[in-house]
Amino acid sequence: MEKKNSYSRRFFIKASAALGALALVPKYVSSFYRDIKALIVPVKEHINLTVSVNKKPYTMQADTRSTLLDLLRENLQLTGTKKGCDHGQCGACTVHVDGERTLSCLTLSAMTVGKEVTTIEGLSEGDDLHPMQEAFIACDGFQCGYCTPGQIMSAVACVKEGHTGSVEEIKAYMSGNLCRCGAYNGIVESIQKVAQHETI
Amino acid sequence: MRPFEYVKPKDSKEALRAKTPTGAYIAGGTNLVDLLKKNIAVPHQVLDVTQALSDKITLKRSGIEMGAMVRNTTAAINPTILEQFPLVSKAILAGASPQIRNMASIGGNLLQRTRCPYFYDTSLPCNKRAPGSGCGAYNGENRMSAVIGYSADCVAVHPSDLCVALAALDATVVVQDAQGKKRSILFKDFHRLPESAPQQDNTLPEGALIREVYIPKNAFHKHSAYVKIRDRDSYAFALVSVAAALQLDGNRIVAARLASGGVAHKPWRWLAAEQFLAGKETNATVFAEAAALAVQDVRPLAHNAFKVDMLKGAIETALQEALQA
Numbered sequence: 001m002e003k004k005n006s007y008s009r010r011f012f013i014k015a016s017a018a019l020g021a022l023a024l025v026p027k028y029v030s031s032f033y034r035d036i037k038a039l040i041v042p043v044k045e046h047i048n049l050t051v052s053v054n055k056k057p058y059t060m061q062a063d064t065r066s067t068l069l070d071l072l073r074e075n076l077q078l079t080g081t082k083k084g085c086d087h088g089q090c091g092a093c094t095v096h097v098d099g100e101r102t103l104s105c106l107t108l109s110a111m112t113v114g115k116e117v118t119t120i121e122g123l124s125e126g127d128d129l130h131p132m133q134e135a136f137i138a139c140d141g142f143q144c145g146y147c148t149p150g151q152i153m154s155a156v157a158c159v160k161e162g163h164t165g166s167v168e169e170i171k172a173y174m175s176g177n178l179c180r181c182g183a184y185n186g187i188v189e190s191i192q193k194v195a196q197h198e199t200i
Numbered sequence: 201m202r203p204f205e206y207v208k209p210k211d212s213k214e215a216l217r218a219k220t221p222t223g224a225y226i227a228g229g230t231n232l233v234d235l236l237k238k239n240i241a242v243p244h245q246v247l248d249v250t251q252a253l254s255d256k257i258t259l260k261r262s263g264i265e266m267g268a269m270v271r272n273t274t275a276a277i278n279p280t281i282l283e284q285f286p287l288v289s290k291a292i293l294a295g296a297s298p299q300i301r302n303m304a305s306i307g308g309n310l311l312q313r314t315r316c317p318y319f320y321d322t323s324l325p326c327n328k329r330a331p332g333s334g335c336g337a338y339n340g341e342n343r344m345s346a347v348i349g350y351s352a353d354c355v356a357v358h359p360s361d362l363c364v365a366l367a368a369l370d371a372t373v374v375v376q377d378a379q380g381k382k383r384s385i386l387f388k389d390f391h392r393l394p395e396s397a398p399q400q401d402n403t404l405p406e407g408a409l410i411r412e413v414y415i416p417k418n419a420f421h422k423h424s425a426y427v428k429i430r431d432r433d434s435y436a437f438a439l440v441s442v443a444a445a446l447q448l449d450g451n452r453i454v455a456a457r458l459a460s461g462g463v464a465h466k467p468w469r470w471l472a473a474e475q476f477l478a479g480k481e482t483n484a485t486v487f488a489e490a491a492a493l494a495v496q497d498v499r500p501l502a503h504n505a506f507k508v509d510m511l512k513g514a515i516e517t518a519l520q521e522a523l524q525a
Binding site: 044045047063064065067086087088091094100101102103105106107108110111154157158161163171172173175176177 | 201203204205206208226229230233234236237246248250273296297298299300302303432433434435
């Protein structure tokens with residue numbers, strides 16, 4: 001997706017000279033200068049970024065428009081994180097950013113530089129599943145499985161935040177994750193199971 | 201999404217200087233990224249202000265100051281806010297999902313756009329999105345729309361819960377304009393009514409930044425409640441919501457605050473009902489009279505007449521809950 005630059009060398013020399021001259025004039029035309037500059041200087045639509053995912057740094061060039069979700073799935077092939085609605089309504093794309101549950105579809109990848117991203121792939125340690133993953137299997141916390149990575153990431157955060165006092169509280173604090181199969185009861189049970197275990 | 205340049209200014213001065221007329225500030229991104237994807241917001245430049253703006257909550261002698269970059273969750277669980285301004289926490293926790301509250305900023309919460317479906321569907325008319333195209337909801341599907349303060353040009357409602365609490369508590373918004381000058385805007389003057397220019401949600405000057413939101417100290421911390429009625433129990437926008445706060449002397453009301461979301465283009469204060477409550481005793485009859493006084497100015501549209509009774513009930517419930525809080 002390399003973008004060809006359509007401006008000639010001569011155009012650039014002329015434009016730079018014009019801009020240089022404009023830069024010298026008093027402050028009241030500086031806003032005009034800024035507008036002209038926005039019109040003729042090509043906008044940088046790609047950025048180089050380093051993002052830390054599951055404790056591993058990745059350096060790449062990305063479109064400024066790319067969301068963290070697209071970066072994970074398309075650039076890093078970490079397809080465990082799912083794209084449901086892509087508009088922040090379903091929670092399927094939930095990941096942890098600096099330990100807090102976040103919607104990766106509403107996060108620009110450029111804004112995650114310097115932060116630690118944890119996805120469903122980073123939850124288990126080697127072949128040992130995370131207790132929440134074990135609980136989802138034991139309690140039938142899923143049917144088709146599409147919302148499950150988001151549910152599990154959200155559930156882990158829900159326990160960590162301490163919102164497991166009652167079924168109502170768990171449901172309220174898991175309301176950002178929709179399940180079209182309706183595995184909600186199993187999801188609540190999974191969370192209760194992990195929460196109980198953690199308080200013992 | 202249209203191409204844009206991404207910039208991350210180090211401080212507010214740099215942010216104000218770097219912003220081009222077609223630039224947009226981004227904080228939590230929970231509303232803007234959605235608008236970018238739908239080509240409703242088409243900036244050529246996106247300025248990430250997460251580093252430039254304060255994320256501190258500071259208790260001062262006369263009130264509390266929340267930096268524009270304070271995340272909604274951070275504010276909702278802040279011990280000082282929970283103790284002295286619990287209405288703020290209650291309102292925040294009634295909104296969105298935990299994920300969105302973790303991301304969304306206080307400043308951005310004030311600036312979020314309406315959730316009117318006509319605004320989001322680019323194939324339909326909407327004066328807020330495309331000025332002059334008409335208001336699709338005024339004579340269309342307006343179940344979720346306003347019941348007061350609207351015009352034939354726009355019947356959209358402001359979606360925020362936090363802003364209802366801030367309106368009730370007479371907050372001020374500290375803004376910094378493109379020239380770097382700081383000033384305070386009273387919360388009641390921050391959001392506008394649609395009139396004939398619904399494309400303007402608020403009075404924030406062009407290119408300006410919200411720096412802080414300030415809430416003056418008050419005596420409402422003992423008795424406050426936020427009641428939100430919606431289509432599902434959690435993670436939905438309000439059909440109607442009510443923030444109620446009472447300052448009591450025994451069972452006599454010294455002062456009352458009542459504000460609503462889901463009813464108007466801006467968080468709506470029920471001033472006549474507040475005045476009525478001052479000096480009265482706390483009982484169900486007084487609360488019912490206050491609620492009746494509030495809804496007498498309400499003018500529902502074709503599909504939202506249900507909001508009148510719902511609002512009346514929500515005001516009574518909120519006052520009761522505030523009393524028992």
